[in-house]
Amino acid sequence: MAIEWDALIAEMTILAAIIYGSIYVGNWLEKRKAQQENHEQARKIIVFVTNDLEKKLKFIEESIQYKDFKPFFTDMWDAVLLGGKQALLPFELFESLQHSYSWMKYYNNELEEMEKGDGKDAATEILKEVKTSIDQSLSLLNVGDRLSQ
Numbered sequence: 288m289a290i291e292w293d294a295l296i297a298e299m300t301i302l303a304a305i306i307y308g309s310i311y312v313g314n315w316l317e318k319r320k321a322q323q324e325n326h327e328q329a330r331k332i333i334v335f336v337t338n339d340l341e342k343k344l345k346f347i348e349e350s351i352q353y354k355d356f357k358p359f360f361t362d363m364w365d366a367v368l369l370g371g372k373q374a375l376l377p378f379e380l381f382e383s384l385q386h387s388y389s390w391m392k393y394y395n396n397e398l399e400e401m402e403k404g405d406g407k408d409a410a411t412e413i414l415k416e417v418k419t420s421i422d423q424s425l426s427l428l429n430v431g432d433r434l435s436q
Contacts (some may be wrong), residue, residue: 329375332367336384337428339363340421343391347418356410358398359391359417383427387420 343359350356364384367373373381394413401410 325375328372332372332375333428335363337425340387340425343421344418347414351411351414354407356398358395361388361391364388380427383424387424390417390420
């Protein structure tokens with residue numbers, strides 16, 4: 288009984304190609320699924336943060352209008368940071384958002400110091416800086432939102 292080496296080599300090569308191809312396609316599908324999930328999470332974070340910043344703008348307008356200075360709640364951004372989801376955002380957007388929320392935290396710290404004395408004018412100036420920073424972040428968010436769709 289003679290072994291047909293040509294047929295055996297051809298069958299083994301085809302089998303190896305099928306196995307390699309199925310593993311490659313499986314890995315490719317998993318990576319694609321992970322990328323789609325990351326893209327969806329980034330989109331949700333952008334919507335989440337955009338809504339939060341728009342509410343902060345209304346808060347600033349009311350604070351300046353009524354001279355009723357209260358601290359900002361930055362727990363929304365803190366949740367994004369603690370969840371480690373900031374890495375899903377483009378660096379320029381993350382940097383801008385971090386700058387905006389840092390201004391809010393600075394305002395909160397200054398507000399605590401101002402409670403000891405009278406600093407309504409300083410609070411108004413800081414709020415204007417916060418508003419400028421939020422406007423810059425919102426413009427980046429709107430650009431990023433259009434690109435992600």
